[in-house]
Amino acid sequence: MLTLSRAVFIGGVAISGLTSTASFAEKWFMPTPYGDGNLPTQIAYDFAKEISDNTNGELNITVHSGGSLVKHTEIPRSVRTGQVQLGEIFLGILGNENPIYKHDNIPFLATSFEEAKKLWEAAKPDINKQLDKDGMMLLYTVAWPAQSLYSKEPVNSLADLQGQKMRAYSPSTSRLADLMGTTPTTIQVPDIPQAMSTGIIQAMITSPSTGVDSQAWDYVNNYTDIKAWIPKNIIVVNKRAFRRLDKATQEVILTAAQNAEAAGWTRVAARAEKDKATLLENGMTVSDPSPQLIAELKAIGKTMAEEWKAEAPKEVGDILARYQN
CATH class of the missing domain: 3.40.190.170 (Bacterial extracellular solute-binding protein, family 7)
Known part of the structure; x- marks a missing residue:
């Protein structure tokens, strides 16, 4: 030693x-x-x-x-x-x-x-x-x-989120917030409750575990299970x-x-x-996304994938080739 x-x-x-x-x-x-x-x-x-x-x-x-x-x-x-x-x-x-x-x-x-x-x-x-x-x-x-959507009001399409401040926690989530028509605001996990309760952010995409850890039911009512990615x-x-x-x-x-x-x-x-069940137990509405919302989000995902490949064609291309084979 x-x-x-x-x-x-x-x-x-x-x-x-x-x-x-x-x-x-x-x-x-x-x-x-x-x-x-x-x-x-x-x-x-x-x-x-x-x-x-x-x-x-x-x-x-x-x-x-x-x-x-x-x-x-x-x-x-x-x-x-x-x-x-x-x-x-x-x-x-x-x-x-x-x-x-x-x-x-x-x-x-x-x-x-x-x-x-x-x-x-x-x-x-x-x-x-x-x-x-x-x-x-x-x-x-x-x-x-998988990361899903927390919001105060139900979200059936991206129009329901227009102009809201969306939590961001990485370069990719900032870009996602832009493409969703929201304003990205960088907030780390320990600061979520204060940011939500004071209006610094109004919505976020994160895991059910982070929602439970930050007691999301104190400041939002809806969890839309979009399952967008698994970080x-x-x-x-x-x-x-x-x-x-x-x-x-x-x-x-x-x-x-x-x-x-x-x-x-x-x-x-x-x-x-377990954490999704905890959200329900604490009075949150847990729902599947509407066909319109999921179609809009998948279109954004396609745009982000293309932008990602353009950043480093060889490295990203190699990762995608191994993944898709």
């Missing part, structure tokens, strides 16, 4: 740096943007516990949930620079860095968990390559339930931090990551149904 001698401060918390040599138990820090009620965070806690248990406490990972240590948009840089050793990132927020990160934010490209898994396998080689260039390594992914979180580690560990500890981390990824894909479907 490593003894860490240098520290930096993030949010008033001393975070060990990556320099030094072997000796006693090591402490790592893992920021995640999501609260403790969310499946990805629960999996992160299980991941950290498995590592601590299987290294006899020699590597302890502290999970900082809800953006409490590092804000979501700052997590990639914090891992890249070694301010924290690992972190959880919604993949789509990296879309401005490289178009390959947008693959799971394209509406109606993959709308079932089977399709989403296949799309991920198609994109993973390019994702790994880019992360490696940036000094990071992929550990595991956690899928979200993912990625959990990444700083390459230097990982390589400084002994091989046995590296294997413990990689095994825990495999288990976390398996849990992320198997538990998400059940969680999606």
Whole structure:
């Protein structure tokens, strides 16, 4: 194990740096943007516990949930620079860095968990390559339930949303809001309740899990189950931090990551149904989209797919070719 001698401060918390040599138990820090009620965070806690248990406490990972240590948009840089050793990132927020990160934010490209898994396998080689260039390594992914529409009033067509402020949380969701005739407003998960209750946003497309976590029934009445896409979180580690560990500890981390990824894909479907039921139990109207709304949204999805391909024809073309074969 490593003894860490240098520290930096993030949010008033001393975070060990990556320099030094072997000796006693090591402490790592893992920021995640999501609260403790969310499946990805629960999996992160299980991941950290498995590592601590299987290294006899020699590597302890502290999970900082809800953006409490590092804000979501700052997590990639914090891992890249070694301010924290690992972190959880919604993949789509990296879309401005490289178009390959947008693959799971394209509406109606993959709308079932089977399709989403296949799309991920198609994109993973390019994702790994880019992360490696940036000094990071992929550990595991956690899928979200399919993204659907929350609104105060029923939505039967895009005309019902015209001029409203729509929550955005990635480059792709900002573009989607534009094409829907709404105004994109960037709001991260912890800020949803305040943004909704104060009118900063009036509608959002997100998972049933995020709706439950933010108690959407307090500020909107309708959930339209459009199932537009299935995004993912990625959990990444700083390459230097990982390589400084002994091989046995590296294997413990990689095994825990495999288990976390398996849990992320198997538990998400059940969680999606449970969270939709919770929305209903709290008085929300849960409905399927009208034929007109779904046709309008699929047309937008086609436009976004074409724009995505135009951003990086070779890289995106390779991902699509692997996905569609």
